[in-house]
Amino acid sequence: MKKNIIVQFLILLILVAIFITGISLYNLRTVSIKSSVTSAESISEVIKSGLDLHIKDNSNVDEFLKSVSSMKNVKDLWLVKSDLISSQFENSKFKDPKDDLDRTVLRAGKTKYIVSEGFINTNVRVTIPYNANVTCLSCHNVKEGQTLGAISIVLDVSTLKEIGIRSIYVIITIILLAVIMVFLFSKKVFNPYFSLYTKLRDNINQAKVGKFINISIPPGLSSEVVQVTKDYNNLITIFKDTSLDIDEKLQGFVGYRDKTTLNTNPLNESKDIIDNLSNLYQFKKQVELDNTKNEIYNRIAQVFENKFNLKNFTFFEIDIKKQKMERIISVGESLFCYDSIKDNPHLCRAARTKSDVISIDFHESCPFFNKKDKFYYCLNIDIIENLYLIVHFVTDTKEELEEIKNKSLFISRFLKEARPAVEVKLLMQALEESAFKDGLTQLYNRKFLDENLKILIPQIKRDKKNIGLLMLDMDHFKAVNDEYGHDIGDKVLKELSRILEENVRESDILVRYGGEEFMVLLIGVDSEESALAIAHKIGAKVRENEIDVYAGTTIKKTVSMGLSMFPEDSSSFETVVKNADIALYEAKSNGRDKVVRYTKEQKTSVELF
16 A cells, blocks of 8 residues: 555656646747737837838838847848838838738738747747828828737747746756655655554454454554554454454354364354354254154155255164164155165164264275275164164265265254154154054054044045955954963063054054954955965964963964955944944854955844844
8 A cells, every 4th residue: 555655645746747838838928929919019119119210210121120130139220111111112121921921911000920930040020001190191091990910929938938848847847855854754754554454454354354463552652543453453352352252152052163164263153153043943843843853754755955055965763672674854865875785774873872873984984884995984864762764865075075074063953843743743652653553562452443434435435446354353362361370361462563564555544443353444445365375374373373381381372254345335334333243253152263255145233143
């Protein structure tokens, strides 16, 4: 800045000197011309008077004109006659006009001049009209005021010009000396302010990268500026302490610092943190309003894609107690370890160690990640007891992996903010399941059946599919309770529910209908033959199953089953249930351990009772 001000000041001085010089030269030229015209008019008056006198006395006019021509600065002089005296004085000293200037003056009767400027010499040519007066009327046949002739005089004004130029030189020298003195004095006065400005500029640049430094006050400043500088130093100190304190405290809320923004203004970092906290707050409010766990996971995935620009990641849940793994969300290419751990979720290192797992350069932290040209980062979040959410990130480069590591704390913060909402959804799901599931066998109960049939039956009719309805009853179950006790009876029912779950599809519905009676809904079964095949398979598995009762003693049980098809047997599902119950009664009446297909020839439920 100092150099710029000096250069600008010098340019200003030069422009001022040029302006003054130009004005002086213009004034010099104007004054010289006016002075020359005035001198010429004075000389012409002398000539007019001399001519009148010499003409009256018949004296020598040539000598008179010669004496006038010898005057200082007069380079040339001649007389011009007009047409009015040409005929009267053919031999007079007045000559014919030399040029257009002479002719113009003779016509107009007014003084005219022209300037001839050279590099060294400057001449002014002035032509003054000679108008007739009272004296002239006695000799000339003209009217008073008519132009009889003109006097042309050429004056050399170089001397005046030289004097003026010397004056200009003196003026310019004085101005420049005065300007230099002012400049040197100003420089001495302004130097402390330049120094203060430089320090202020440097300190502001340092503050942009988080370095707050007080300014040392240079000598020579006014008391007001010194006080302002002290106030600035106090402000910087307060700003430094406050911004660092805010940054430190806000950092505790978020637990995340982007390493790419280190050494920046803490206030800017605090602003970023506040923005992040605002985003977290809005995110938390949104997930609290989501209906299901999957909606929450989808919202988290959107945050990962849109805020963190993550392209390849997978969400999966691992239930350690049940040894069950469920992939929930998958974006891009990821989870290259899925085939290795899907049937053995306890092998997942993140779930087993309850800690993050990161790809390492010189050895593999996870032996089941089978993509050698990729990098991975696994986050483990405890949802509820024995249930973990594993977020598996995959990157193509180490730089992308480092970026995820830098953001991992903030990513985890989003997951932790969502965890209570997920936990609530799981608890609600568990509560809902407890209302719809049998506490002993964990199969659905009759309440679940009644609620879901309202949705299931219209869908089956719309899709034109079948339901094979099996009614099952444990044979001689009361004898088990009487002989071995209710604990063994409960164990027998649990074993039956296990066999049912293992031998039907996930789309089929298992219901504990009451006591030792069970219902199996074979959804979308192809035909009654397929339904009977499943029923016989279940009967065989039950028949083969040995149940430990005590001290190495085992028992085997059998089941009786009745089958009815919906909507083949009836368009009313309640009627189909009754039909299956009738077929079950038929199986028990005919020796048990059988599967009976309902037919219209069988007794009606009214006849049974």
